[in-house]
Amino acid sequence: MILRVENLGRRYGDLAALDGVALQLRPGERRALIGPNGAGKSTLLNLVAGAQRPTTGRIHFNDRDVTRIGPARRARLGIGRTHQHPAVYPTLTAMDNVLVGARRPWGRLRPNAREYLATVGLADVAGVRAGSLSHGQRRQLELAMALAGEPALLLLDEPAAGLAPPEVELLAGLLATMPKTVAVLLVEHHLDLVYGFADNVTVLHSGRHVHTGTVAETRRSPEVKAAYAGVTP
Ligand SMILES: Nc1ncnc2c1ncn2[C@@H]1O[C@H](COP(=O)(O)OP(=O)(O)O)[C@@H](O)[C@H]1O
Ligand SMILES: [Mg+2]
Known part of the structure; x- marks a missing residue:
């Protein structure tokens, strides 16, 4: 189990x-x-x-x-998670939020971070600060952050x-x-x-x-x- x-x-x-x-x-x-x-x-x-x-x-x-x-x-x-009320870092870009969510060293992850963002439909807003994203986008971003941690x-x-x-x-x-x-x-x-x-x-x-x-x-x-x-x- x-x-x-x-x-x-x-x-x-x-x-x-x-x-x-x-x-x-x-x-x-x-x-x-x-x-x-x-x-x-x-x-x-x-x-x-x-x-x-x-x-x-x-x-x-x-x-x-x-x-x-x-x-x-x-x-x-x-153990990865998302919250009922999305918890993202508002002053960081979407990309940097995903990097924070990752367990692996940043250098190796950067290309993958873009893939995780694309997976949740946020490729176009990689450089946008999370605080400026819509509620739905913040929810998707939190999911990309969780996925970047490669949870079991x-x-x-x-x-x-x-x-x-x-x-x-x-x-x-x-x-x-x-x-x-x-x-x-x-x-x-x-x-x-x-x-x-x-x-x-x-x-x-x-x-x-x-x-x-x-x-x-x-x-x-x-x-x-x-x-x-x-x-x-
Ligand atoms: N930090 C807390 N302090 C006091 N009561 C809480 C707290 N968190 C949850 N509860 C109460 O515990 C019960 C279960 O809450 P919760 O787990 O959020 O339910 P659900 O997610 O199924 O809607 C609810 O009655 C809620 O009001
Ligand atoms: Mg609940």
Whole structure:
């Protein structure tokens, strides 16, 4: 397993944002993580990336216990991520943002940085400061930064949010052609994107795991319908 999460929990005061969640991803697996707002999806990603510390449980990446390892080292070990609210360096150019995202020495990476930018549709704005890019472009840039780190596990938090339809198309194509060496944990409300992409789908509700199954199983699961009842995913 590339990722093994056991009994993972995170409290904020009285609130259990995540409560005893277990999750396993095979190398190269495409897993979607869905659930209503407040279900704990971003919390789970933040815990796996090391941005937050769990209250309970353990996280194993590549059979190594990384629970106490900080986020920068986890990134170097091969855990890449994007955030629900894109985190880019506004005063750096798009190109330099990608170079910062890379683990390899800058000199060797420079030609590749252009390729990563092209992959996400940003070749034309390589020299533009990230702060001047549109919201959608910043989201794409953050994805290029994550890809430049050559992760074995990529955590994507709502990558389609705020994208224009052509940008969503580009993202779907990019996800479809992602190398099979990269396992992906995708948080996304855009269910067409989820069902077109995922091998398996995990559903969270109120911090708890309610379902893991194939796309077909997930579509007909009563637990999933109940979790979403009256809620717009
Ligand atoms: N830093 C925080 N402080 C307090 N509560 C938080 C914090 N982060 C998340 N929460 C709460 O934890 C729950 C899960 O949040 P989150 O993981 O962001 O859900 P999702 O990404 O599924 O919408 C929500 O009720 C949210 O308000
Ligand atoms: Mg979220």
